[in-house]
Amino acid sequence: MAPGSSTGPEHERSGFDVVDKGTDGHIPLSALRPVHRAISGVNGAVGIDATMQAIADGVVACTPFQIIAVNYVQDDGDLRCCAVAGPDELRAALLGGTCARKTIEDLLKVGEAWSDNLRFIRELSSDEPPEGIHLFVPDIDARPEDADAWQPDYALLAPMRDNGGELIGLLSVDDPSDGRIPPRWVGDVLDMFAEQAGFAILNARRHEEAAARMARLERERELLREDIAERHRREEHLRHQARHDALTGLANPVELSERLVALLADQIPLAVVFCDLDRFKEVNDNRGHVVGDLVLRMVAERLRASVRGEDVVARVGGDEFVVVAAGIGPDEALALVDRIDQAFSHPLAVTGARLLVRASLGLAYEPARQQNVFAPEERAQELLGSADREMYARKRSRAMLTRLTARALARRAPVAG
Structure with missing residues (x-):
């Protein structure tokens, strides 16, 4: 008879394959x-639930009892x-049901x-079960x-x-396969x-x-890894913000200077192209700063599209940009300037209008040097200054050419009579 719930019907007996040849006191x-x-089988089970089921199945395997809880x-x-x-x-x-511990301990006492250790109970009536316990009574003929x-x-x-004698569990067994009280050696087993x-x-x-x-430790480690990763992401974000232009996402002067100095320190040939937008102030004055900001972002995209992925594109002023291309020769540097110039030859589609925004470009080239009298920081400033001066020289030449062209056109214009 097993602690649990109500009476169950007769079931098929499995049989017990241990031959009873023992005598009292001998297995x-x-x-x-x-x-x-x-x-x-019990020792090989993993986890409480699997161990408990292995215990139930083990009792069936090594004793004649067919009902185990x-x-x-x-x-x-x-x-x-x-x-x-x-x-x-x-x-x-029975499965999942509970029994009061006090009732179990009282049964063990009587x-x-x-x-x-074992206790044989002769009177467990399903009509009046002990308080706090239910019974499953197999359909056995009373004899x-x-x-x-x-x-x-x-x-x-x-x-x-x-090991200290504290109760940790209870086996309740019932219904021996031959229908008889088993010999004492079965109890010993x-x-x-x-x-x-x-x-x-x-x-x-x-x-x-x-x-x-x-599992808790792994969760804590995972949380720690996530915290470290998040901290790194925040630090990288702050580092990116500190070295990149907020409007265009391009490198800012800090990032430009660090990258340029590092390239010069490695004695890598490079080209520095300084870009200044022509008459950009008129865009802001006539169309507003919102349109002006949009133009700057579109210019940034065109510059990115004109250079290689490893080249540096920076915004160094309101409408000033710098491109640094490393590992190229003089001819490639001139070709780079042509590509950038072509990038400004097509109008920008801005808020339903088409704006032709041109730029003045200045080139400074640094060949590979075995020795350099200037420190990389000084040479970086010199290159940027040289490209800036060439850009302004071209801007003045373009402005002078524009003025000369305007005068020539004015002289050719017919005089009203």
């Missing part, structure tokens, strides 16, 4: 191999049925001692005239304890198995506690 050799296999002491002290072996009705009736027959009100309880099962429960609990600690 037959034929029983030792099933016991060993059952204990190995494995109860586990919860944190609140009561026992929960966490594994069963037997008919489907048993699983539905039960007939089959050993220091009161047969003193050795297993009666419906019988049950055998095998407590599972820790069950007692030995219950002792080993208690150790297995403790090991499974320690394993789950260790696994839970490892």
Whole structure:
């Protein structure tokens, strides 16, 4: 009889394949191999739930009992049925149910001692079950005239304890396959198995506690990794903001200077192209700063599209830009200037209008040098200044050409008569 719920119907008996050749006080050799296999199965289970089910299945394998309920002491002290072996009705009736610990301990006190640990209960009526406990009663014919027959009100309880004797679980077994009270050596087998099962429960609990600690530690590590990654992202974002122009996303003067100095320190040939937009003030004055900002972002995109991915494109002033291209020769530097100039030859589509924004360009070229009398920082400023001066020289030349052209056109204009 097993702690649990209401009465279940008759079920098919599985049979017990251990030959009963033992005498009181002696376990037959034929029983030792099933016991060993059952204990190995229990010890090989991983986790509390799997261990509990292995215990239930192990009792069936090494004893004649066909109905087993494995109860586990919860944190609140009561026992929960966490594994069963037997008919489907048993699983539905008992699994997950709880029993009051005090009632179980009272039963253990009044039960007939089959050993220091086992208790044989002869009177567990389903009509008046002990308080705090339910019963599953198999459909067994009552044979009161047969003193050795297993009666419906019988049950055998095998407590599972820790090294200090504290109750950690309970095996409740019922319905021996031959319908008779088994010999005492079967009780010895069950007692030995219950002792080993208690150790297995403790090991499974320690394993789950260790696994839970490892899971918590891994979660903490993951949170720490995420925190570090987020900190790195914030630092990278701040670093990017500190070195890039907020409007266009291009490098700012700080980033430009660092990259240019590093290239010069490595003695890599490079070209510096200074770009200044022509008459950009008129765009801001006539169309407003919103349109002016949009023009600057579009100019930035055109500059990016005109150079290689590894080249530096920077905004160094309101309408001034610098391109640094490393690892190129003089002819390639001139071709770079032509590409940038072509990028400004097509109008920009801005808020429904088409604006032709031109730029004046200045080129400074630095060949590879084995030795340089200037420090990289000084040479960087010199190159930027040289490109800036050439740009302004071209801007003045373009302005002079424009004025000369305007005068020539004015002289050719017909005089009104």
